[in-house]
Amino acid sequence: MEAIFIVGIIFGSITAIIVVPFWLRSQERIRVQETLRAAIENGQAMPTEALENAARNVDLRPQPSSGRDLRTGIIWLGIGLGLCAFGVALGFEEPDSTMPLVAMGAFPIFIGLAFIALSFLNRPKS
Numbered sequence: 001m002e003a004i005f006i007v008g009i010i011f012g013s014i015t016a017i018i019v020v021p022f023w024l025r026s027q028e029r030i031r032v033q034e035t036l037r038a039a040i041e042n043g044q045a046m047p048t049e050a051l052e053n054a055a056r057n058v059d060l061r062p063q064p065s066s067g068r069d070l071r072t073g074i075i076w077l078g079i080g081l082g083l084c085a086f087g088v089a090l091g092f093e094e095p096d097s098t099m100p101l102v103a104m105g106a107f108p109i110f111i112g113l114a115f116i117a118l119s120f121l122n123r124p125k126s
Contacts, residue, residue, distance in 0.1 A: 066119040073115030080109030 039046060087101025 070119035077112030080105040
């Protein structure tokens with residue numbers, strides 16, 4: 001019974017971490033749209049800055065750039081190296097734990113290397 005409870009907490013936490021930001025963003029968009037709708041219904045003149053900001057916030061994803069790719073790659077590389085270092089540190093106490101953690105660390109390391117390669121390939125050609 002306790003194992004099911006623990007697994008439920010783990011998957012519930014992961015779900016909450018993923019779902020809550022999307023829900024909060026959608027609630028913010030709804031409030032902005034309601035405010036704009038109320039202002040338009042009351043006949044108030046809308047400043048162009050407010051309309052531009054409302055239109056700009058439709059796509060909240062940042063635009064790709066070489067600097068952003070490099071930053072993301074370094075973060076992924078750090079996560080992977082941290083997992084590898086954790087596996088090596090655990091290896092002093094439990095030798096069988098080294099290789100699984102090093103293997104788990106290989107995935108973020110290669111993702112980080114791919115982002116770093118993209119940052120060099122997508123440099124502006126000015």
